[in-house]
Amino acid sequence: MPDIGASLAAPAEVFQGEPRSIETFFVRPGGERVWRRIHFFPWHDDDGKLAFVVGQVSSRPDSAGSPQPPHLELHAELLRLRERLYRRYGFERIVGTTDSMRRVLDQVRLASSCDANVLVWGERGTGRKLVARTIHRESARRDGPFIPLDCALLPPDVLERDLFGSDDRGESGPARGRAGLALRAAGGTLFLDNVRHLARDLQSRLVSLCCSAGGAEPTSRAGPLRGVRIISAERTDPLAALAAGEFRADLFFSLSTLVIYLPPLRHRAADLPLLAQHFVESLNDARVKQVSGISLAALNVLQSYEWPNNIRELEEVLRAAVDRCRSHLIEPDDIEARIKGALGGASSPTAVEEAVDLDQMLEREERKMIERAIKKARGNKSQAAEYLGISRPRLYRRMQQLGMDDAEPAETVETPTASPDFTAQHDSQS
């Protein structure tokens, strides 16, 4: 009914949970009356509350007579599932207060407010997918599809068929005689993980797509959403991949209008308490447990570990710990032995720790972390600050406040830190 502008109210029974149909007429601009039947379906959220009402207009008489057309039911259920999926993503899910994570959050906000292509890179488990989905959810494309494709996982022929479609009639597969996802995801976001694994000829086709979609041009939030936006991701430094010839230069520049580097967990150890608390709370909700947090002794164990698989590994370890935990606090005994092995028995929990004032304890933990970072960086304060996820001046300030030796900036052999982030992200204070 595109030529008729009208609004009407659903019957009261619909708001009490009963599907209803009504017949009514609309008047075309020329005065002609057009009769239509309208089916109203209430839809409830997880708590049983009315979330919305779906209306379906059909011609009269309704030959089917069914109040529940299957495709409409499917659509409403898909909306509900999508809503649940989207609750898992958002700015608030990117947890961290270190300088490096504040920077990440600023960049994610910037990426969400424009329509430029984004390249996210960081080690395994640092949250590339979370960042990509958050950008999509918070962007003007949020109502469009978010289509992830792992370029390293799928064979090139399958990837080509998925991305660009195929006219083949004789083989089985998803894109048989259909448009590819690059076209069908128009108005939404295409997330290409491990993008440097894309075959060279596909890289070339992707460049053409970027050019035709104008994806690399930042547009205003209110502007039209042309084509598909591409968020790509890499585990390793994309500049190195570019130098190694794994990335076509034109593709790299098309995809990297904005670059977001996600630091590994070992470089932002100061965020670990916050992350641990965040995961314990969300795991608690999912498991109806009464675990309120994590003891300092257990936190000490976590902070002694290198976390090669980053946040994903931390979440898994805490999931197991919450399952094992029999009290309101996770203790070292609840943590997997392999994590505790990293501590080497250097700092086992004692009764004294439990009795110490919280501020003193936190200062002591902070001092330990700083000492550990400096030791690991072989005395290089810039590197140590990077490990801790803070700026160098902030490290010196904190060392002074904690009364630590060697708190003055030493003009010795401090080799420049090779920042893993090649965008203009140098801390203005340092």
Place this chain on the structure above:
Amino acid sequence: MTCVVVYESGRRWIEHLRVRFHGQQVRVHHTTSAMDLLGRLGGDHDLILVAELCSRPLATLDLIERVGARRSDIATVVIAEAADQGLELAAREFGAAEFLCEPITPRELAELIARMVRARRRLT
């Protein structure tokens, strides 16, 4: 060790996959239960899920979403009864790495999974 979990109502795919991956450091499990599937997600082994979308597409999409929430690194292959663009976009949005639709033979599926297993091993 890679683990392939096949979530299907019958046993159309499982036997062929078991034969295909015999002796190749790939464990192949069969399940018809969503609870059982969710229980298999722990551990640090590499996981590939094959999920049939045929009889109850919404329930399977719901499950894929839950699986993705629990293990974001899982690779899920969805098999649908027929080409349905809306369903494909939804399945991919909920985390499916690949969406296949009938007709597909067990051999074709096994070959795709074998290539995915090799790709995952190269990455890790």
